[in-house]
Amino acid sequence: MWCVNIVSSMSDLEHTGQRAINTVYAGLGRRYAAERRFRLYGMLAVLSGLAFLVVMFTSIISNGYSAFRQHYVQLTVEYDESRVDRNEPAASDFEGIVKSSMREMFPWMSGRSDKRKLYGLVSGDAAYAIRDRVGDNPSLIGSREALWVLLDDDADMFFKGYVTPVRRQLMSSGITLALEGEKAVLTGDEAAFEVIVTAVRDHLQAQLAVARKEFEDMGRLLEETEAGGDRDEVVRFKAKLESLRMQISGLQARISSTSLNEELGSGMPSFLINLDGVYIRINAITATGVSGVVFAEDVTGLPTIFDQWQLVTLEMPPADRRLSDKEIVVLLALQDRGQVESRFNSVFFTAGDSREPEQSGILGALKGSMYMLIVTLLLSFPIGVAAAVYLEEFAPQNQWTDFIEVNINNLAAVPSIVFGLLGLAVFINFFGLPRSAPLVGGLALTLMTLPTIIISGRAALKSIPPSIREAALGIGASRVQTVFYHVLPLALPGMLTGTIIGMAQALGESAPLLMIGMVAFVVDVPQGFTDPATVLPVQIYLWADSPERAFVERTSAAIMVLLGFLITMNALAVVLRKRFERRW
Amino acid sequence: MKLKTFLMAVAFSVSVLGAGQASARDYISIVGSSTVYPFATVVAEKFGRSTAYSTPKIESTGSGGGMKLFCGGIGPQHPDISNASRRMKKSEQERCAKNGVRDIVEVKVGYDGIAIANSKRGPSFELSLKDVFLALAKQIPGPDGKLIDNPHQSWKDVNSSLPDSRIEVLGPPPTSGTRDAFVELAMEGGAKRFADLKALRSARGEDEVKGLMAKLGIPMSAYNKKGKKVFQAVAHAIREDGAYVEVGENDNLIVQKLGDNPDALGVFGFSFLDQNADKVQGSRIDGVDITFESIAKGDYPVSRPLYFYVKKAHVGTIPGIEGYLKEFSSAKAWGDEGYLADKGMIPMPVNEREAFGSDIQNLRSMSQL
Numbered sequence: 001m002w003c004v005n006i007v008s009s010m011s012d013l014e015h016t017g018q019r020a021i022n023t024v025y026a027g028l029g030r031r032y033a034a035e036r037r038f039r040l041y042g043m044l045a046v047l048s049g050l051a052f053l054v055v056m057f058t059s060i061i062s063n064g065y066s067a068f069r070q071h072y073v074q075l076t077v078e079y080d081e082s083r084v085d086r087n088e089p090a091a092s093d094f095e096g097i098v099k100s101s102m103r104e105m106f107p108w109m110s111g112r113s114d115k116r117k118l119y120g121l122v123s124g125d126a127a128y129a130i131r132d133r134v135g136d137n138p139s140l141i142g143s144r145e146a147l148w149v150l151l152d153d154d155a156d157m158f159f160k161g162y163v164t165p166v167r168r169q170l171m172s173s174g175i176t177l178a179l180e181g182e183k184a185v186l187t188g189d190e191a192a193f194e195v196i197v198t199a200v201r202d203h204l205q206a207q208l209a210v211a212r213k214e215f216e217d218m219g220r221l222l223e224e225t226e227a228g229g230d231r232d233e234v235v236r237f238k239a240k241l242e243s244l245r246m247q248i249s250g251l252q253a254r255i256s257s258t259s260l261n262e263e264l265g266s267g268m269p270s271f272l273i274n275l276d277g278v279y280i281r282i283n284a285i286t287a288t289g290v291s292g293v294v295f296a297e298d299v300t301g302l303p304t305i306f307d308q309w310q311l312v313t314l315e316m317p318p319a320d321r322r323l324s325d326k327e328i329v330v331l332l333a334l335q336d337r338g339q340v341e342s343r344f345n346s347v348f349f350t351a352g353d354s355r356e357p358e359q360s361g362i363l364g365a366l367k368g369s370m371y372m373l374i375v376t377l378l379l380s381f382p383i384g385v386a387a388a389v390y391l392e393e394f395a396p397q398n399q400w401t402d403f404i405e406v407n408i409n410n411l412a413a414v415p416s417i418v419f420g421l422l423g424l425a426v427f428i429n430f431f432g433l434p435r436s437a438p439l440v441g442g443l444a445l446t447l448m449t450l451p452t453i454i455i456s457g458r459a460a461l462k463s464i465p466p467s468i469r470e471a472a473l474g475i476g477a478s479r480v481q482t483v484f485y486h487v488l489p490l491a492l493p494g495m496l497t498g499t500i501i502g503m504a505q506a507l508g509e510s511a512p513l514l515m516i517g518m519v520a521f522v523v524d525v526p527q528g529f530t531d532p533a534t535v536l537p538v539q540i541y542l543w544a545d546s547p548e549r550a551f552v553e554r555t556s557a558a559i560m561v562l563l564g565f566l567i568t569m570n571a572l573a574v575v576l577r578k579r580f581e582r583r584w
Numbered sequence: 585m586k587l588k589t590f591l592m593a594v595a596f597s598v599s600v601l602g603a604g605q606a607s608a609r610d611y612i613s614i615v616g617s618s619t620v621y622p623f624a625t626v627v628a629e630k631f632g633r634s635t636a637y638s639t640p641k642i643e644s645t646g647s648g649g650g651m652k653l654f655c656g657g658i659g660p661q662h663p664d665i666s667n668a669s670r671r672m673k674k675s676e677q678e679r680c681a682k683n684g685v686r687d688i689v690e691v692k693v694g695y696d697g698i699a700i701a702n703s704k705r706g707p708s709f710e711l712s713l714k715d716v717f718l719a720l721a722k723q724i725p726g727p728d729g730k731l732i733d734n735p736h737q738s739w740k741d742v743n744s745s746l747p748d749s750r751i752e753v754l755g756p757p758p759t760s761g762t763r764d765a766f767v768e769l770a771m772e773g774g775a776k777r778f779a780d781l782k783a784l785r786s787a788r789g790e791d792e793v794k795g796l797m798a799k800l801g802i803p804m805s806a807y808n809k810k811g812k813k814v815f816q817a818v819a820h821a822i823r824e825d826g827a828y829v830e831v832g833e834n835d836n837l838i839v840q841k842l843g844d845n846p847d848a849l850g851v852f853g854f855s856f857l858d859q860n861a862d863k864v865q866g867s868r869i870d871g872v873d874i875t876f877e878s879i880a881k882g883d884y885p886v887s888r889p890l891y892f893y894v895k896k897a898h899v900g901t902i903p904g905i906e907g908y909l910k911e912f913s914s915a916k917a918w919g920d921e922g923y924l925a926d927k928g929m930i931p932m933p934v935n936e937r938e939a940f941g942s943d944i945q946n947l948r949s950m951s952q953l
Contacts, residue, residue, distance in 0.1 A: 116921065124923075128633055320704070320862040355626045355927075432661055435613070436641055521625045523632050523639035524611075532611065532641040545834050547622065547859040547928065 060563075064556025070345035070358060071151045071159045073122060073334060075101040077130055078144040086141055089134045094127035098149070106330055108297045117327050123150035125359045148341065153357040153550035154322050155331055159340065162549065163323050164316035169195065174307045175289070177275065179299060184280050186273065187289035195311060196264075196271050196285055201255055203268050208251045215244045259287030267317050270325050274310035277336055278302060279329045295329045322549070348557065352525045353539065357550035360543075362558050364525045368438055368518070368533030369507060369565075371526060375442025376506050380449045381499050385488075387450075388457030388495070393483050412451035419448045420512030428516060435517035436532040444512045449502035456498020460491040493580035500573040504566050510537040536562045609660040612640035612904055616650025616667030619696055619762060619853060620890050623929045624667050624912075630923070631911040637904035640665075646760070654893065655680035664898040664905055668891045669696065670764060674953040687896035690950035691909075691940050693918055695930040697854035697879040697887040698766055699866040700753075706846035707747050709739075709867035713885060716869075717774025718742045719751050720828055722821035725778050730801030734823050754838045755851035757830040765888040766851055767820045770869075773885060775819035784818075787811030839864055854879065854887075855928025879930040887930070896947055913941045 077097055084092045099119050103109075109118040126149035133147065134140055157163050175188035190197075222237045254262065263284045264271070271282040273292070278299055282292040312332065318325055334340045351361030387408075395401045423444030427433045433440050464487050472482040513519060519538050526533035534542070536558065543555040614624060621644040632639025645653065647668040654666035655676060672690070680688065700716065702709060718724055718734075719742045726732035739746035756763040775781045784796040793811045797804065800818075808814050822828050831838050835852040839860045842850045849867070854874065857866050866874035870885050878884040892912075899905045916922050920931050931937070942948075 120926070124630075316862065322859075322861065355622065355629055428661075434609070434661070436643070517643050519643065521621070521628065521642040521644075523629050532613075545618075545836060547836065547856045549859060 060556045060559050064553055064558075064560050066160045067348065067553040067557035068345050069160075069342050070347060071156045072148040072341050072343055073151050073155075074146050074148050074339040074341070075122070075126070076104070076144060077101055077147045079134060079140045079142060081142050084134055084141050086138070089138060089141070090131060092131070092134075094130045094134075097130055098122055098126045106297075106333070108295060109326065109330065114326060117324065118330060121152050121155045121327060121330060123152045123358045124356060125150045150347070150358050151340070153548060155327075156358055157550055158323055158328065158331055159335070159342065160553075164314045164321050164328075167313040167315065169311045169313070170308065171311050172308050174305060175309060177302065177304050177306065179294070182293060183291055184294045184299075185289060185291045186280070193285065193290055195313070196282060196290060197260060199269060199271070199313075200260060200262050200264065200285055203265060204251055204255045204262075208248065208255065211244060211248050211251060215241065215248060218244060261286050267319070269316070270314040270318055270328075272312040272314070272325070272329065272332075274312055274332075274336075275302065275306055277333065279312075279333065281325050281329070295326060348554070352523045353521060353534070353542070354523060355521075355546070355548075357546075357548050357554055360551075360554060362536065362539060362561060364522055365534050365536045365539035365558070366561070367526050368441075368522075369535040371438035371529050371533065372441040372445065372535055373503055373507060375439055375529060376445045376449060377499070377503060379442070379446040380453055380502065383446075384450050384453030384499070385457055385495055387454050388461060389483060389488065391454070392458045392461040393487065394479070408451050408454050412455060415511075416448050416509055417511040417515065419444050420515030422447060423512060424515045434530055434532075436520050436522070436534075437530045438518075438526065438533045438535075439529040440516050441513050441518050441533075441535065442529075444516060445506040445509060448509065448512065449499075449506050452502040452505065453495070453499050456501070457491070457495045460494025460498070461487065463494065464490050490582065493576055497573045497577050500569055500576070504569040504573075507535075507569070508537055508562065508566060510535070510541060513538055536565070608901065610903055611638035612665065612902055612908055613663040614640050614642040614665040614667065614892075615645045615653045615663045616643075616665075616892070617647040617669040617890070618644045618760070619647075619669040620667035620693070620892060622855060623693065623890070623924050623927055624892065626923060626927055627912045627917055628908070630917070631904070631908050634911075635904070635907055637907060640904070640908060642667075647764075651676045651893075652679075654895065655683055655685055657683040658685060658895070658897045660902070662895075664895050664902050665908075666893045668893065669762070669888060671889075671891060672893060672950075672953065677953050685895055685897070687949040689894040689896055689943060689947050691892050691894065691912070691944055692932060692936065693890050693892060693912065693929070693940075694924065694932050695879055695887050695889055696765075696928075697874055697884050697930065698762060698769070698851060699854055699857040699864075699874050700770075700849055700851055700869065700886070701842065701857055701864045701866045701874075702849045703842045703846040704863060704865050706749075708865055709746065709849065710871070711746075711867050712743075712777075712870050713770055713774040714777040715739075715743050715746065715774070716770045717777070717819070720753060720822050721771065721775070721819070722823045723818060725780065725800065729780060729799060731818065734825075734827075736827075749847045751827040752829065752845070752848040753827065753851060754829050754831045754841055754848055756835075756838075757832060762835075762851065762853055766886070767822065769886045769888060771822070772816070772819045775815065781815060781818065784811045785815040853928070854930070858928045876925075876930060880933075890929070893950075894947075896949060899947060909944045913937075913944050 075098065078101065080097070083097055099115075102118050102122060103115070106118055109115060129149050130147065151159075154163070171192060173189055173192045175186050175192050178185045178187070218237060218241050222234065222241060225233045225237060254260075261284075264282060271290075273280045273282065273290075278294065278296045280292045280294050282290045284291050314321075314325070314328060323331075331340070347359060348361045350363055351359060352364030354360035391401065391405065423440055427440045427443050428435055433443075468486050468490065469482055472486045473479070477485065510519070513535060518534055519541065520532060520534060521542070522532050522534050524531070540555055540558045540562065543551045543558060612628075614628070616624075621642060625642050628640040628642055631637065643650075643663075647670055650663075650666040650668065651672065654663050656662045672688075677688075680686070700709070700711065719736055719739065721734055723731040724734050724736075736742050736751060738748050738750055740748040742751070755766065776785065780796060780800055784793070784800065787793045787796055788809075788811060790809060793809065793814060794804070794807065796811065797807065797814060802814065802818065806814055806817055829848075831841065831850075835856040838850040838852050839856055842848055843863050850864070857864060857874065858876075868874075872878050872883045872885065874884055879887045894905065894909065911917060914922075918924050918929075918931055918937065922931065925931055932940070
């Protein structure tokens with residue numbers, strides 16, 4: 001604005017002489033530049049703030065959106081009378097039912113460790129789901145039905161693409177299948193197995209590069225030792241160098257050979273061939289084709305010539321992932337048969353905490369937060385409003401009230417962990433209230449939010465013009481009547497805004513709760529104010545600390561829920577202010 | 585007017601809630617080590633789901649913090665069980681006794697290995713405990729045998745067969761049980777490889793200890809009549825010049841940071857290595873790979889036992905404690921192929937399992953430490 005003034009006042013300057021205006025002109029460019037720079041800084045500050053916000057939201061949402069879906073598997077459950085006791089169904093072996101159902105589907109997973117892997121693909125929740133189903137419908141005993149149950153977190157992670165990238169290619173160059181016991185030999189033309197051949201060559205190239213590097217290092221080391229003159233070392237290094245030379249020439253020969261004859265190493269991606277639903281894992285490649293293990297029970301009925309087949313590449317080598325080839329074949333087979341389904345993750349919103357990611361939910365923490373906020377609101381709102389009204393409207397202006405005012409302002413700046421310590425010392429150790437209860441959490445947070453509410457309440461009361469009070473007093477109202485019938489209703493929207501912001505602060509707080517035992521593993525959803533509970537921010541902290549990979553997405557999802565609540569509360573505060581606030 | 589009734593209602597409800605508290609607790613309260621936490625929680629959850637009892641509440645307070653709460657006294661406001669990633673200390677047992685907690689059942693549950701790992705993108709390390717000590721100790725024996733401030737900057741300085749990369753180890757802070765075990769097992773183990781330090785550890789009597797201290801150049805202000813204490817002060821001191829970075833108690837954070845920085849090594853529990861085998865690789869220590877089997881057999885040098893302690897006076901008054909103990913000591917939990925093994929805990933050998941199993945069954949109190 002002042003720039004415009006300067007420009008307009010320039011005409012006056014013209015009369016007083018050229019020298020002044022020249023000084024102004026000379027400085028003008030610099031001043032304009034300074035102003036532009038200042039605006040630019042401001043814009044940059046806003047933009048970088050926004051950029052950080054965008055980065056935060058993208059990272060949270062991209063990590064967390066997949067947690068809102070969960071994969072289910074369909075099992076054929078047999079409520080066999082030998083397993084389910086009619087008189088006491090709860091005591092039956094429901095895990096056995098799940099296991100036998102899986103075994104029936106995949107009889108070729110037969111070894112002890114294979115069976116463990118197979119059973120591990122279904123969530124431990126399946127047995128409880130069946131128990132509840134039988135408990136609700138005892139008439140099912142003796143029958144069988146198809147039931148959708150939760151998949152284990154590792155399997156769920158596989159379908160969400162976190163375990164390994166899976167590439168499926170439909171191949172249309174014909175191949176012939178020959179079975180030699182467990183082993184399957186597939187023969188076909190060059191084009192059929194080109195992908196595998198390339199991968200094997202790449203792998204050999206990588207090995208070659210490593211060996212060459214080692215060869216060079218060894219050569220350098222040998223030179224150094226020769227200069228030093230340690231005979232034994234020199235002999236040893238020379239032998240090593242020679243063996244490396246052999247290794248390199250061997251690798252070179254293998255790479256350039258036209259008829260490859262290689263075993264597939266463990267550092268390589270896994271290749272699976274899908275022949276009409278039967279999976280073969282490739283172990284070796286020869287000049288004429290590939291050979292591997294059949295992952296299926298009975299393949300005698302399989303045709304020997306295939307015009308079309310599918311090549312499935314699991315890009316991550318088996319050693320680097322949590323699921324073995326066999327487990328993945330089981331999952332792929334289930335998917336082919338349509339027995340895997342992705343559904344909305346309702347468990348996440350209806351369950352309490354759990355150590356199994358697929359069974360964990362935020363309802364417990366959500367209810368804990370709710371109970372705690374109720375306590376905080378019920379205590380801090382009336383106390384805060386009463387304190388604000390008294391201090392603003394009734395208290396005499398003297399040193400005492402000044403002292404109190406300064407202390408309230410100081411209290412607002414006290415780190416929240418201090419309130420936790422206070423809560424521990426007073427509410428738990430002195431009054432003997434239970435640890436980990438929302439009641440104690442609410443009390444501690446009341447102390448924290450009180451100053452916020454008192455300060456905003458006083459500001460709201462201050463903004464009411466004296467004319468309102470004078471008018472009320474003028475027509476004969478008492479001071480209490482003036483405050484409660486005229487001033488307070490007008491100040492309430494402002495006070496509510498302060499309260500909601502204080503509540504939002506309390507909702508996001510975790511430090512004071514650490515001291516009073518609310519950072520705890522609580523499975524049961526709290527049913528009251530004295531039940532053990534956690535709150536949303538604590539749940540996020542606990543999940544972020546858990547080793548299971550699937551908790552990563554759940555952590556982000558819980559953050560999204562918490563942010564959702566905070567944004568809603570703040571939006572409510574804005575709406576209240578916009579609707580009810582009056583300006584004088 | 586309305587405000588008044590409102591305030592009264594609040595006061596009333598709060599007093600009612602407070603009064604309701606006097607009655608006993610109906611759930612088990614467990615506190616203690618953050619290392620045992622992931623295992624205890626699994627057992628608690630299974631116990632809660634398969635029985636009519638409430639699911640136990642478990643707080644992760646650290647071993648020391650847990651013991652403090654546990655030894656606070658008898659009664660529903662005090663926890664029933666305390667987890668620990670080390671044995672109970674004599675001082676803690678005395679504190680317990682002073683507060684009336686006399687009969688305590690000690691249960692060892694299994695073992696945990698501490699991994700020294702780095703990103704899969706980096707070279708794999710083969711370390712000896714001596715290397716670990718030489719790389720991370722604040723003071724190491726110099727060429728003349730006297731202690732000097734650790735001069736090593738690169739792993740190659742420590743041992744010429746190691747890669748030439750800067751020493752940067754991410755690990756837990758001193759409040760963590762993992763750190764306690766790391767300094768006790770790895771750092772002490774490494775320090776013992778030096779003859780003078782080893783002699784100091786077993787030295788007794790003023791002349792012997794002072795003589796060794798002079799030889800090592802340790803100031804006499806650090807004198808203690810037990811040579812072991814002086815030794816521990818040397819072995820437990822981790823350098824503070826940036827080679828060892830404290831990352832907080834969150835092992836996941838360490839794993840994440842290792843992924844971003846292929847040159848750094850990290851110190852964390854085996855279960856995190858197990859879960860992140862696609863991202864990080866454990867170093868071989870003293871020629872032993874960190875695997876489930878090597879820890880179980882006791883070959884891997886940096887592993888520690890895990891415990892929990894039960895307040896006998898609460899058995900019978902707090903519902904479900906016997907059931908929880910039974911669940912924990914069942915073969916499907918702590919057995920060789922139990923669900924705790926799936927979560928990364930290393931089971932005890934059969935004879936140890938049987939011994940502690942019978943302690944649980946008879947609720948045998950631990951003896952004076």
